[in-house]
Amino acid sequence: SRNDMDHTLFKMALGVRAEALLNELLTLSETLTQKAAAESNTLIVAYTHGQPAQPSTFGHYLGAMIEVLNRDAARLSSAINGLGRCPMGAAAITTTGFPIDRERIADLLGFEAPLVNSYGCIASVDYVTGLYSAIKLVFLHLGRVVQDMAFWSSFEVGQLYVPNALVQISSIMPQKRNPVPIEHMRHLSSLTMGRCDMVVDTMHNTPFTDMNDSEGEVQQAGYAAFESGGRVLRLLTSFIPACTINTDNVRRNTDAACITITELADTLVRDEALTFRQAHEVAAGTASAVIAKSIPLGDGHAAFMAAFEGVVGRKPSMLQEAFRHATSAEHFVAVRNRTGGPAPEALEAALKLYQTDLQTLRTAQSERLDRVTTASKRLDAAFNSLLET
Numbered sequence: 001s002r003n004d005m006d007h008t009l010f011k012m013a014l015g016v017r018a019e020a021l022l023n024e025l026l027t028l029s030e031t032l033t034q035k036a037a038a039e040s041n042t043l044i045v046a047y048t049h050g051q052p053a054q055p056s057t058f059g060h061y062l063g064a065m066i067e068v069l070n071r072d073a074a075r076l077s078s079a080i081n082g083l084g085r086c087p088m089g090a091a092a093i094t095t096t097g098f099p100i101d102r103e104r105i106a107d108l109l110g111f112e113a114p115l116v117n118s119y120g121c122i123a124s125v126d127y128v129t130g131l132y133s134a135i136k137l138v139f140l141h142l143g144r145v146v147q148d149m150a151f152w153s154s155f156e157v158g159q160l161y162v163p164n165a166l167v168q169i170s171s172i173m174p175q176k177r178n179p180v181p182i183e184h185m186r187h188l189s190s191l192t193m194g195r196c197d198m199v200v201d202t203m204h205n206t207p208f209t210d211m212n213d214s215e216g217e218v219q220q221a222g223y224a225a226f227e228s229g230g231r232v233l234r235l236l237t238s239f240i241p242a243c244t245i246n247t248d249n250v251r252r253n254t255d256a257a258c259i260t261i262t263e264l265a266d267t268l269v270r271d272e273a274l275t276f277r278q279a280h281e282v283a284a285g286t287a288s289a290v291i292a293k294s295i296p297l298g299d300g301h302a303a304f305m306a307a308f309e310g311v312v313g314r315k316p317s318m319l320q321e322a323f324r325h326a327t328s329a330e331h332f333v334a335v336r337n338r339t340g341g342p343a344p345e346a347l348e349a350a351l352k353l354y355q356t357d358l359q360t361l362r363t364a365q366s367e368r369l370d371r372v373t374t375a376s377k378r379l380d381a382a383f384n385s386l387l388e389t
Contacts, residue, residue: 003122003210004090008109010219011083011127015372017226018080018131019365022073024233025138026361029069031237033354036062040344042245043329044159045253047151052257055329058245060342063350065145070357072138077361079134080368082127086111090121093210108382110375122210129200132222136196139229142236143189149243150182158249163242181239188232195225251329255296258287260327263335264297264304267326272308272316281311298324 039058046056086106089095095102095118102114115121152160162179170176199222206213254260261283268279285307290300301320308316318326325331337343340350 001090001092001122003092004087004118006215007087007122010215011087011111012109013219013223014127014131015080015083015368017223018076018083018135019369021135021226021229021233022076022080022361022365024230024237025069025073025076026358026365028233028237029066029073029354029358031241032062032066032069033351033358035059035241036066036347037351039245040347043247043250043254043333044245045250045257045259050151052253052259054259054262055254055332056342057333057344057347059344059347062240063347063354066351066354068141069138070354070361072134072141073361074357075134075137076131077364079127079131080365081112082130084112084368085115086113087115087121089114090118093122094118108375108379110372112371123208125203125206125214128214128219128222129203132196132199132225135225135229136193136200139189139192139196139232142232143186143193146182146185146189146236149239150179150186153179153182157253158246159253161244161246162239163244166239166242181235185232185235185239188228188235192225192229192232195222195228198222199225254329255298256291256294258291258297260297260329260332261287263332264323264327267318268308268316271318272312274312278311282307285310297327300327 036059039062040060042058044056044058044061045052046054046061086102086109088105088109089100089102106112106114149160151157153162162177162181164177166179166181167177168180170178199218202213202218264286265276265279265283268274268282269276272279274282282304286300286304287297289303289307290297293300293303301323304318304323305316308314333342335343337346339346341347
């Protein structure tokens with residue numbers, strides 16, 4: 001029947017496109033893992049609520065991106081697995097009275113097995129909605145990172161340097177360096193999400209039966225999501241490795257915003273036996289004073305002494321060099337060596353886990369592709385044997 005034939009062909013066509021997209025996603029993750037390792041000591045300003053918050057490293061930031069990317073890849077791989085059950089043999093609705101072998105049909109077409117319930121073969125569209133939902137999440141999440149890239153590369157922040165090969169000058173303002181790849185990635189991510197939503201929303205409130213709503217025109221319209229999504233992944237794979245962190249601007253923003261002040265409070269709890277509330281008050285008073293004087297926190301030992309005596313009622317034991325060390329961005333990162341922290345040792349351990357996850361996903365994909373390739377050869381052989389008889 002056209003019913004089971006259509007859904008079989010739709011699954012096969014989606015499988016080819018989805019595997020290609022997954023391959024590009026895994027390539028991006030591999031590229032980011034290499035970049036994260038190379039940038040494990042590169043300091044950045046981490047932001048919360050749009051404001052400078054704490055020091056971290058570019059490698060640590062990319063590690064967070066990789067974790068989400070790998071989970072997105074796992075969701076996409078799982079959705080591809082959902083394409084692996086063959087509808088052929090369901091016929092119009094209820095299979096047939098002829099002695100067909102549905103298992104053999106599925107095997108020769110490269111499927112893992114038949115999709116069992118024949119009504120579901122022609123009525124269920126979760127292979128479509130599940131796949132496009134998984135694709136949508138990839139670009140929803142990447143869009144947030146792309147937005148950070150736009151913020152980081154702004155003149156006022158200046159944390160991310162985009163090389164000349166990836167910027168566009170203004171036709172009238174020669175001083176402008178417009179990082180247009182960021183804008184392309186942002187709008188293409190949104191466009192891809194919209195295309196995915198279009199497919200999924202078309203299935204909403206449709207009857208649970210064979211219907212044109214899930215067939216040719218909608219299937220073909222959905223293919224555009226693979227095209228625009230692939231462009232984002234390829235562009236981002238080239239963009240991130242080419243970018244560098246502007247260390248001078250990072251240092252400027254670190255000093256201007258006192259973002260290492262949390263570690264001063266932590267150090268006071270550990271070394272001066274203060275409660276955290278006391279330590280927080282001392283740190284807050286110190287930060288207010290150095291910001292008012294427009295001096296780096298590391299040069300604010302006198303302000304610290306005054307704040308400490310005002311809160312605690314005695315002089316601190318922390319001398320100037322110890323204060324400078326405790327408030328340095330390098331020290332801030334180095335002591336955060338717990339699982340998942342930004343210290344190089346912790347990041348190295350995390351990157352090894354990400355590589356293991358990637359290998360698992362690569363292996364699963366390779367097994368699926370091998371199954372299809374082997375099945376194609378068996379199908380050719382079976383067809384040729386019919387010609388010979």
